[in-house]
Amino acid sequence: MTLFSLVWRNLRQHVVANGVTVGAVALSAGLLMSVWGLESQSRKAFAVGSPGFDAVLGARGSRLQLVLNAVYHLDTSPGNIPWALYTALKSDPRVEAAVPYAVGDNYRGFRLVGTTGEIFSRLVGAQGGPLSFTEGGPFRPDQKEAVAGSQAARRTGLRKGAVFNPYHGIVFDESMRHNDLFRVVGVLAPTNTPADRVIWIPIDGLFRLGGHVLRGGGAEFTPTDGGEIPDEHKEVSAVMIKFRSPQAGFGFDQTINKQGRVATLAWPIAGIMMDFLERFSWVTMVLTLTAVLTAFVAGAGLMAALFNSLGARRREFAILRALGASRRRLFGMIVLESSVVSALGTVVGYGVYVLLFTAAAKVLKIQTGVSMEWTFFHPALVVVPLGVVLLGALSGLIPAFAAYRTSIAKNIVPLV
Amino acid sequence: MSLLVLEDVVKGFPSSGGLREVVNIPRFRLNAGHRVGVSGPSGSGKTTFLHLIAGILSPDRGTVWFDGEAFSNLPEPERDRRRGKKMGYVFQTFNLLQGLTALENVLLAQRLGKGVDAPFAKALLDEVGLSDHLRHRPGQLSSGQQQRVALARALANRPALVLADEPTAHLDPSLGKESTLLLDRLCTENGAALLLVSHDSTILNLLPERILLASLSAEPVR
Numbered sequence: 268m269t270l271f272s273l274v275w276r277n278l279r280q281h282v283v284a285n286g287v288t289v290g291a292v293a294l295s296a297g298l299l300m301s302v303w304g305l306e307s308q309s310r311k312a313f314a315v316g317s318p319g320f321d322a323v324l325g326a327r328g329s330r331l332q333l334v335l336n337a338v339y340h341l342d343t344s345p346g347n348i349p350w351a352l353y354t355a356l357k358s359d360p361r362v363e364a365a366v367p368y369a370v371g372d373n374y375r376g377f378r379l380v381g382t383t384g385e386i387f388s389r390l391v392g393a394q395g396g397p398l399s400f401t402e403g404g405p406f407r408p409d410q411k412e413a414v415a416g417s418q419a420a421r422r423t424g425l426r427k428g429a430v431f432n433p434y435h436g437i438v439f440d441e442s443m444r445h446n447d448l449f450r451v452v453g454v455l456a457p458t459n460t461p462a463d464r465v466i467w468i469p470i471d472g473l474f475r476l477g478g479h480v481l482r483g484g485g486a487e488f489t490p491t492d493g494g495e496i497p498d499e500h501k502e503v504s505a506v507m508i509k510f511r512s513p514q515a516g517f518g519f520d521q522t523i524n525k526q527g528r529v530a531t532l533a534w535p536i537a538g539i540m541m542d543f544l545e546r547f548s549w550v551t552m553v554l555t556l557t558a559v560l561t562a563f564v565a566g567a568g569l570m571a572a573l574f575n576s577l578g579a580r581r582r583e584f585a586i587l588r589a590l591g592a593s594r595r596r597l598f599g600m601i602v603l604e605s606s607v608v609s610a611l612g613t614v615v616g617y618g619v620y621v622l623l624f625t626a627a628a629k630v631l632k633i634q635t636g637v638s639m640e641w642t643f644f645h646p647a648l649v650v651v652p653l654g655v656v657l658l659g660a661l662s663g664l665i666p667a668f669a670a671y672r673t674s675i676a677k678n679i680v681p682l683v
Numbered sequence: 684m685s686l687l688v689l690e691d692v693v694k695g696f697p698s699s700g701g702l703r704e705v706v707n708i709p710r711f712r713l714n715a716g717h718r719v720g721v722s723g724p725s726g727s728g729k730t731t732f733l734h735l736i737a738g739i740l741s742p743d744r745g746t747v748w749f750d751g752e753a754f755s756n757l758p759e760p761e762r763d764r765r766r767g768k769k770m771g772y773v774f775q776t777f778n779l780l781q782g783l784t785a786l787e788n789v790l791l792a793q794r795l796g797k798g799v800d801a802p803f804a805k806a807l808l809d810e811v812g813l814s815d816h817l818r819h820r821p822g823q824l825s826s827g828q829q830q831r832v833a834l835a836r837a838l839a840n841r842p843a844l845v846l847a848d849e850p851t852a853h854l855d856p857s858l859g860k861e862s863t864l865l866l867d868r869l870c871t872e873n874g875a876a877l878l879l880v881s882h883d884s885t886i887l888n889l890l891p892e893r894i895l896l897a898s899l900s901a902e903p904v905r
Contacts (some may be wrong), residue, residue, distance in 0.1 A: 269794065270794070273780075273783075273791065276782040276783065277782065279782075280782050582778070583780060586774075586778045586779075586780060587780075587795070588739075588763065589737070589739065589766075589772050589774075589778070590767060590772070590791065590792050590795045590796070590836075591763055591764060591766050591767015591768065591792075591795040591796050592763065592767070592795050593759075593760045593763045593764070594759070594760070594763075595760065596795075675734075675739045676731075676734050676739050676740055679739075679774065679778065
């Protein structure tokens with residue numbers, strides 16, 4: 268018979284009231300861990316940006332829109348830029364790599380990105396590893412072939428050898444089907460980046476999709492089957508750029524953004540995403556405040572429950588005192604009781620955290636392709652449970668003091 | 684040798700007419716192993732007398748000596764510790780913890796006293812005829828059985844002194860008599876002194892020695 272087992276018996280005697288308190292503590296602990304964990308991991312995930320590239324060049328407009336469109340394959344394209352800009356970058360000695368993107372079509376909601384084969388050697392996974400294929404290999408630039416990202420392949424059922432018709436626009440609409448047929452020649456292994464949600468096709472193939480009109484040189488140009496497309500008519504949605512040095516980024520930023528009027532350079536990609544996330548930091552604050560308030564409400568509930576039970580337990584305390592328990596021991600017993608309730612709450616809170624995190628991560632993965640894992644360590648996973656147990660212990664202090672002051676003589680009096 | 688000595692012990696409580704003196708004992712002595720019944724009418728201060736001896740209350744004046752030391756002068760935590768280890772207490776209403784089984788109630792007293800000795804706890808419950816009820820909670824036991832658990836608990840730490848406060852008040856006469864004889868026997872077997880207060884002379888007559896609380900007082904208790 269230990270003091271802990273006595274405490275445990277008491278808790279079991281009031282299982283419903285304590286269960287409700289454990290639930291409230293679990294919700295607040297789980298919510299806090301989820302909010303902070305998701306915030307931290309999403310910052311890390313979005314800070315990665317587009318591994319392998321430093322900047323995006325696109326039409327004059329919002330840098331954020333450029334990044335969202337070209338890197339995260341969200342939002343609409345701010346417009347197109349002439350092919351000449353791409354070729355100029357490609358030949359610039361300060362540029363290590365320049366890869367063109369042309370967008371505007373989808374297959375069952377998954378974006379088609381027209382590009383060059385270089386993308387497969389430039390894109391890397393979230394952990395920095397090179398791209399690899401689970402099936403097949405890269406497309407040929409002059410063929411109507413496609414490479415599916417892992418998520419796009421899984422959710423559309425596209426496998427190597429499958430043939431599909433693209434749909435016009437970035438939102439899936441069955442009436443917008445192109446007659447052109449593309450054959451899947453490769454499926455990429457998961458990268459845990461937005462690239463998983465993309466179907467890659469040769470940029471030339473995208474130019475030639477039926478109904479596409481090119482305006483790269485200002486005048487309209489409709490490609491014909493087998494006919495050459497002059498460079499002056501070509502246009503791209505964005506160019507993904509890898510600089511040879513950070514100084515080159517500064518230089519291009521000056522010439523394109525501050526002095527130029529034709530295009531916008533989104534550089535550095537991670538910095539722009541961080542600025543974007545910073546705009547939503549208030550959401551994190553609101554959620555954190557909600558969770559903290561819930562924790563305080565749970566603590567107050569715990570204190571009230573303990574306090575309410577004191578009246579009925581004074582006799583028990585008096586008996587314990589008469590048997591030799593010191594006032595300090597009774598004090599410790601009540602604090603232990605409130606600590607155990609909050610500790611149980613944090614244990615259940617880990618379950619709440621896993622559920623909330625997994626659900627949020629799944630939605631994020633589907634929406635952006637960014638992958639997050641609940642197993643990823645974050646200091647909140649230690650700090651929050653410790654804080655909640657401490658709060659629970661503090662909630663027990665006032666009831667514990669009342670127990671401390673219990674008079675044996677007054678409370679041991681005969682009751683029938 | 685005296686196990687317990689009260690010297691000029693006075694205790695009063697505030698009342699509407701000022702401080703009401705409840706206990707005023709110039710001298711009282713109890714030797715080790717002696718079993719004494721203390722009688723007195725209701726309100727005569729019997730419970731206060733036991734509380735002073737147990738260190739639950741501190742005297743306003745005077746000293747309670749127990750086991751060779753000025754027990755009433757010790758700090759409260761020390762009195763608690765010594766009470767747990769060296770004294771057993773039997774209450775009028777048994778005062779068992781309802782959430783614990785019979786055995787656990789006895790083990791708890793040991794835990795708060797000299798330390799858990801499960802074989803001895805079981806032997807005591809066997810001695811009081813409850814070996815088949817070790818896992819029963821107080822609510823599952825009759826009044827007589829509950830009182831016997833309380834007796835076993837009082838002896839759980841092999842105390843030098845057992846204090847019993849009207850231990851038969853809630854038992855029928857035959858059960859009260861049986862319970863008192865059992866307590867007397869347990870104290871004898873375990874070498875414990877017994878101080879049993881009761882207003883019932885038939886109960887007190889079962890013990891070897893008897894005193895009237897009023898006879899200890901310097902002044903008649905009002």
